[in-house]
Amino acid sequence: MAKIIGWLQLKNMTLLQSFIFLCCLTLITVMAVITLEFEWAERIRLRYADDSSVIGWVLPSLVTMVLLTVAAGIVLMAILFYRWKLKEPLGMLMKASEKISANDLGFHLSYDSKDEMGELCRVFENMRGQLERNYKALWRSAEERQQLNAIFAHDLRTPLSVLKGYSDFLTTYLPAKKISEEKLLEMVQTMKVHIVRLENYTEAMNSIQRLEDMPVNSRETDMHHLTSLLNESARQIAGQYAKSFDSSIAVDSNKIAVDSDLVMQVFENLLANAARYASSRVKVHYRFCRGFFTITVTDDGTGFSDEALQKAKLPFYRGEIGDAHAHHGLGLYICKVLCEKHEGGLHVENGSDGGGKVMASFFAELINS
Structure with missing residues (x-):
């Protein structure tokens, strides 16, 4: 029977189809066995027709065998249905549930069947994959938040130390009037500078939190219109730093779906950064490939140092630029x-001809015009 069921590809049937098939198969088998039992009873009756004691137990025996055959058929059908349709996927789902309960998401659930259990396993695998992605994103966010807090605490240490030192100094010498008005005014001005720094750092932390909570609203956007807006913004930013600007584009579609405001915000940050470090020129290349809209910004400056390549994307990293206090x-x-x-993502490197090179990518649904 197992070979017959395998030949008929029972796994490709739905649960209802499989149940009906097994019922029919069981019914045929049971009817064949009952027919044999009736033939046996008839032979006994004919053979012992003159023996009333034998004839007396033939009918009860026949009824008992028929009932046992029907019961055995039902039990066998249930066992076969469970074994071929439920046992394997239920076992896989149970093990998967135990792993998820233990926060182990590094597994894959695969059950090759076209029935409802196969679909359930596929849905469960999709859920596991989404949980894994969410867990990794949450873990990465927690690590970045921890790193951000550590950097923030490190950068706050200097102004706080200065303020504490000045406070102790004033507490000690001001009551004794051992500080001149000129020195006092100088200290107050210095303390004010560090207080402003603390305020700016606090505002920066709040702005980062708002960025992380900001939703992404992708909308159908005309590619040429978007790049025109970006180029116009780039010319203005480059002009503020007295740098030239040019762009190129490699896109096969007229329309894509992106969050234009978010793309614009990233683009303006990249342009401002490139223009700040460029010697005379900033170049931008737009590209759409494999579902991602990529903006590559290069400059003809000195490029990133080895340290900057490692830390440029960290918060509050300012490198060795002269106006380090002008930005956070x-x-x-x-x-x-x-x-x-x-x-998408952000990649930082040095260009082949020198200068910095930053590539920003955004997932963008291609819309053929």
């Missing part, structure tokens, strides 16, 4: 957060 070192970190929210 959040530009590339903001771009990284926004790109990842748009299911």
Whole structure:
């Protein structure tokens, strides 16, 4: 029977089809056995027709065998149905549930069947995959938040130490009037500078939190219109730094679906960063490939140092730029957060001809015009 069931590809049947098939198969088998039992009873009756004691137990025996045959057929059908349709997928689902309960999501659930149990296993695998992605994203977010807090605490240590030192100094010498008004005014001005730094750091932390909570609203966008807006913004930013700008594009479609506001925010941060470090020129290349809209910004400056290549995307990293206090070192970190929210990423490297090179990618649904 197992070979027959395998030959008929029972796994490709739905549960209802399989149940009906097994019922019919069981019914045919039971009817054949009952027919044999009736033939046996008839032979006994004919053979012992003159012996009333034998004839007396033939009918009860026949009824008992028929009932036992029907019961055995039902039990056998249930066992076969469970074995070929339920046992394997239920066992897989139970093991998968135990692993998920133990926070072990590094497995794959695969059950090759076209019935409802196969579909259930596929849905369960999709759920596991989504849980794994969410867990990794949550873990990555927690690590980044921990890293951000550590960097934030490190950068706060200097202004707090300065303020504490000045506070102790004033507490000690001000009552004794051992500080001149000029020195006192100088200390107050210095303390004010560090207080402003603390305020700016706090505002920066709040802005990062708002970025992480910002939703992504992808909408159908005309590619040429979008790149025109980006180019116009780039010219203005480059002009502020007295740098030239040019762009190129390699896109096969007229329309894509992206969050234009988010793309614009990332683009302006990249342009401002490139223009700040460029010697004279900033170049931008737009590309759509394999479902991602990519913006590559290069400059003709000195490029990233080895340290910057490792830390450029970290929050509050300012490198060795002369006006380090003019910004908080959040530009590339903001771009990284926004790109990842748009299911893309940010890559930093040095160009083949020198200068910095930053590639921002955004998941973008292609819309053929």
